[in-house]
Amino acid sequence: MITDMEIIxxxxxxxxxxxxxxxxxxxxxxxxxxxxxxDSTIAFSDLDHDWDRVLHDATARA
Structure with a gap:
C-alpha cells in the first residue's frame, strides 16, 4: 500500500x-x-508584411 508521505x-x-x-x-x-x-492586431500586422514579402519573392522567382 502506498503511504500518504509517498504520494506527497x-x-x-x-x-x-x-x-x-x-x-x-x-x-x-x-x-x-x-x-x-x-491575439493582438498589432502582432498580426507584421504577419501581413511578411506575407507580402513571401509573395514578392515567389513572383520574382517565377
Whole structure:
C-alpha cells in the first residue's frame, strides 16, 4: 500500500520535474515575446508584411 508521505513526495517530484523542464522544452524560450500578446492586431500586422514579402519573392522567382 502506498503511504500518504509517498504520494506527497511523488507529487512534489513530478511538480519539480515539470517546472524544471517547462522552460527548456520550447525551442523559442529565449526569444522575446510579443508585447501585446499573440491575439493582438498589432502582432498580426507584421504577419501581413511578411506575407507580402513571401509573395514578392515567389513572383520574382517565377
Amino acid at each position: 513526495v511523488l507529487i512534489a517530484f513530478v511538480t519539480a520535474l515539470v517546472f524544471a523542464l517547462e522552460r527548456h522544452h520550447r525551442r523559442t524560450w529565449s526569444l522575446p515575446h510579443a508585447p501585446h500578446g499573440v
